[in-house]
Amino acid sequence: MKPVNAAMSSRQDQFEALVRGHSTDLYRYAYWLCGQEALAQDLVQDTFLRAWRALDRLREVSAVKAWLITILRREHARLFERKPMPSDDIDDLDLPDPQATPERSTEESRLRQAMASLEPKYREPLVLQVLGGFSCSEIAEQLGLGEAAVMTQLFRARQKLKGQLGLEDPLAEVSEL
Amino acid sequence: MNCLEFRRHLGSEPGSQRKEFVAHREACPGCSAAQLRADAFESRLLHALQVAAPANLADRILLAQTTQLRRGDLSRRRRFAAFTLAAAASILIAVVAVNRSVQPVPPLSAMVIEHLQEHVVHADDLVDSLPPERVMEAFAERGVKLGSVPAGVDYVHKCPAGPYRTVHMVMPEAEGPVTVVYVVDAPPAPGSSFRSGRNFGREVRMEQGSLVMIGPSDRHFDAIALSWRDALGNAVAEHDSRETHDAFAGALPHLQTVIRPDGAAGSIACTTCR
Numbered sequence: 037m038k039p040v041n042a043a044m045s046s047r048q049d050q051f052e053a054l055v056r057g058h059s060t061d062l063y064r065y066a067y068w069l070c071g072q073e074a075l076a077q078d079l080v081q082d083t084f085l086r087a088w089r090a091l092d093r094l095r096e097v098s099a100v101k102a103w104l105i106t107i108l109r110r111e112h113a114r115l116f117e118r119k120p121m122p123s124d125d126i127d128d129l130d131l132p133d134p135q136a137t138p139e140r141s142t143e144e145s146r147l148r149q150a151m152a153s154l155e156p157k158y159r160e161p162l163v164l165q166v167l168g169g170f171s172c173s174e175i176a177e178q179l180g181l182g183e184a185a186v187m188t189q190l191f192r193a194r195q196k197l198k199g200q201l202g203l204e205d206p207l208a209e210v211s212e213l
Numbered sequence: 214m215n216c217l218e219f220r221r222h223l224g225s226e227p228g229s230q231r232k233e234f235v236a237h238r239e240a241c242p243g244c245s246a247a248q249l250r251a252d253a254f255e256s257r258l259l260h261a262l263q264v265a266a267p268a269n270l271a272d273r274i275l276l277a278q279t280t281q282l283r284r285g286d287l288s289r290r291r292r293f294a295a296f297t298l299a300a301a302a303s304i305l306i307a308v309v310a311v312n313r314s315v316q317p318v319p320p321l322s323a324m325v326i327e328h329l330q331e332h333v334v335h336a337d338d339l340v341d342s343l344p345p346e347r348v349m350e351a352f353a354e355r356g357v358k359l360g361s362v363p364a365g366v367d368y369v370h371k372c373p374a375g376p377y378r379t380v381h382m383v384m385p386e387a388e389g390p391v392t393v394v395y396v397v398d399a400p401p402a403p404g405s406s407f408r409s410g411r412n413f414g415r416e417v418r419m420e421q422g423s424l425v426m427i428g429p430s431d432r433h434f435d436a437i438a439l440s441w442r443d444a445l446g447n448a449v450a451e452h453d454s455r456e457t458h459d460a461f462a463g464a465l466p467h468l469q470t471v472i473r474p475d476g477a478a479g480s481i482a483c484t485t486c487r
Contacts, residue, residue, distance in 0.1 A: 063266040147261035191224040
């Protein structure tokens with residue numbers, strides 16, 4: 037028996053696939069963008085609700101992640117317009133990891149702290165690259181920046197992280213060669 | 214690509230597959246080792262960034278979406294109902310407003326308007342504040358003796374309006390001249406306001422007769438009516454001296470309408486009344 041509204045059913049199926057396929061990645065991105073679990077969850081939900089309304093405009097399935105992230109960033113910007121938030125209020129998550137050794141857990145925690153303390157202009161491209169798997173040019177497009185500027189920010193972001201963790205500076209290493 | 218360029222690129226895009234980047238790594242053991250260290254760091258970084266998402270996040274989103282869909286349907290239905298009600302109310306208001314605005318001109322005023330279409334006062338006929346005696350004389354000839362005359366009457370003439378005897382006056386106001394017609398023997402009727410073309414009009418009961426005011430604005434009607442009520446309150450009606458006007462019997466002959474250079478209407482006075 038055919039569904040009463042086949043088009044509606046197919047649209048709903050598409051949306052469900054979208055949610056199940058991308059909600060976790062989007063949540064992580066949202067978390068590193070705003071630094072609060074509850075807010076990140078709201079952002080993701082608002083993003084998907086907006087995506088549902090605009091689903092007919094989605095043409096390329098390959099671009100779906102970038103599309104969702106664009107929506108999320110806009111939602112986040114709207115939130116900032118309504119209620120400015122300090123950028124340094126990311127609380128350190130001490131999430132249980134069953135596979136983690138105590139040493140590894142401590143290192144992760146330090147990495148997360150270091151990540152949270154990064155300025156948003158460094159943190160955001162890094163999250164897009166590491167979590168989202170976007171290339172520098174894609175990040176540049178997302179953030180409305182030049183590719184060279186993005187590369188500089190990514191380099192500095194890693195330099196700062198390594199600096200906080202007491203790891204070696206790759207350029208200093210080169211100068212010693 | 215040299216080592217410095219490689220390390221810079223490694224720091225910004227460790228997973229790069231650019232030809233020159235890969236070529237340098239394969240050729241340089243130091244940079245190859247740096248790549249391995251960078252990969253290890255990236256792996257730790259990725260792990261650290263992968264914070265756990267709330268349990269059932271996808272289900273929660275889908276629940277919110279379906280709830281919103283249902284709410285949307287409900288609010289659409291409510292909006293439609295509200296719109297229907299608002300539309301009905303608007304139509305009702307519009308009908309009332311239209312009926313109010315197209316209130317028929319009272320019969321007496323209609324006769325006055327008809328008279329004014331033929332008897333258009335020429336600008337040259339206006340005299341700044343006529344002597345009160347001239348106004349009193351016009352009224353006296355209509356059988357009404359005024360005790361006083363309101364200030365600012367620039368024109369006065371005895372005219373017919375249908376079967377009625379009138380005193381036709383013009384009183385200048387800021388928005389333009391107001392034609393004031395006192396209908397001596399009009400039957401008593403409740404006062405009413407009306408519109409005639411672009412002009413405002415008002416008919417008010419006054420002593421034994423009625424005062425009809427017509428002008429580009431009704432702002433001064435109250436003051437004019439009050440001043441004439443005062444003047445007519447002191448009047449002495451002389452009903453026995455009423456004269457019968459014969460103009461009602463036929464059309465008004467030999468009217469010469471003249472338009473003033475500034476566009477305002479004017480003409481020589483109604484000849485039958487002279």
